[in-house]
Amino acid sequence: MGDFFDFLFVAGFWAATLRMATPLIFGTLGELVCERSGVLNLGIEGIMTAGSMAGWMWVYQGGDLWGGVLFAAFVGGMFGLLHSLFSVYLGLSQHVTGLGITMLASSLSYFVFRMMLPNVTTPPKIVPFESWSLPFFSEIPVLGEALFVLSPLTWLALLIVVVVGYGLFYTPLGLAVRMVGENPMAAEAQGINVHRVRSGAVIFGSALMAVGGSFLTLSAFDAFYIGMTNGRGWICIALVVFASWKPGKALLGALFFAAFDAMQMRVQQQASAAIPYQFYLMAPYVMSIVALIIMSRRAAYPKALLVPFRRGER
Numbered sequence: 001m002g003d004f005f006d007f008l009f010v011a012g013f014w015a016a017t018l019r020m021a022t023p024l025i026f027g028t029l030g031e032l033v034c035e036r037s038g039v040l041n042l043g044i045e046g047i048m049t050a051g052s053m054a055g056w057m058w059v060y061q062g063g064d065l066w067g068g069v070l071f072a073a074f075v076g077g078m079f080g081l082l083h084s085l086f087s088v089y090l091g092l093s094q095h096v097t098g099l100g101i102t103m104l105a106s107s108l109s110y111f112v113f114r115m116m117l118p119n120v121t122t123p124p125k126i127v128p129f130e131s132w133s134l135p136f137f138s139e140i141p142v143l144g145e146a147l148f149v150l151s152p153l154t155w156l157a158l159l160i161v162v163v164v165g166y167g168l169f170y171t172p173l174g175l176a177v178r179m180v181g182e183n184p185m186a187a188e189a190q191g192i193n194v195h196r197v198r199s200g201a202v203i204f205g206s207a208l209m210a211v212g213g214s215f216l217t218l219s220a221f222d223a224f225y226i227g228m229t230n231g232r233g234w235i236c237i238a239l240v241v242f243a244s245w246k247p248g249k250a251l252l253g254a255l256f257f258a259a260f261d262a263m264q265m266r267v268q269q270q271a272s273a274a275i276p277y278q279f280y281l282m283a284p285y286v287m288s289i290v291a292l293i294i295m296s297r298r299a300a301y302p303k304a305l306l307v308p309f310r311r312g313e314r
Helices: 011-036 044-060 065-089 094-116 143-147 152-170 172-182 184-189 194-220 232-242 247-270 277-296
Strands: none
Touching (some): 011 044, 011 152, 011 232, 044 094, 044 232, 065 094, 152 172, 152 194, 194 232, 232 277
């Protein structure tokens, strides 16, 4: 049994965990900001797909890597704006709007990819981000290689956790976002423009989701292909509940799921062929569902989540 779990003490396992957690961190934080303002964004899967394609296409067409990240964020923000027009200003169903955004963003991404590269049979490659290492810390045995030699986007994701956490709980803007998600009528009485705050939160959150998608093509892989988000957006929605709508717990939840995912890959290689490989593929999802059930029983969701706001109504 000890040999079976030796990978837990290998730097590569924890490095893989951080790498696999990065798009989940961006996506979960983006969804968390949206939901804190009272808007459920089910468009996350499509927005992450659009971000992965937009960032890759920018670099493939000759742009720089950070420009690709910014372009992905811009594309995600535009889909967030579209979502807010329907769900915030028009008060339409957030479920239907979100699913529509997912289908639109995914289909449009694949369409643009095929239109731009009609004769491509294998995904073209780009030069992705190289890892950054922290001086001195990266030389620590085992831990240094795993925790201090990371992709620039992974460093950015960890920084965004701090920024979003501080912004939500220690700034007037964060208070406004939480207020419109809890009691929009009280927020309006205090002179807060509920529609603008919610719309801004959805746009910002969608931009973060798209950056998470761009990580897949600009750092984790070096190409774009259909279906590469592989349901990560839906996992992010579950992780928001797991995190009780708190950024710090969102980071832990993303690492938790990524560790299970990295573990199943290594256990699958070492285990007997008598056990079907599908068992290991579903293991991280099953474990995450169990953890979600346990944590969600004590979760305090934003009271105005999914509730459209119309001025003057009580």
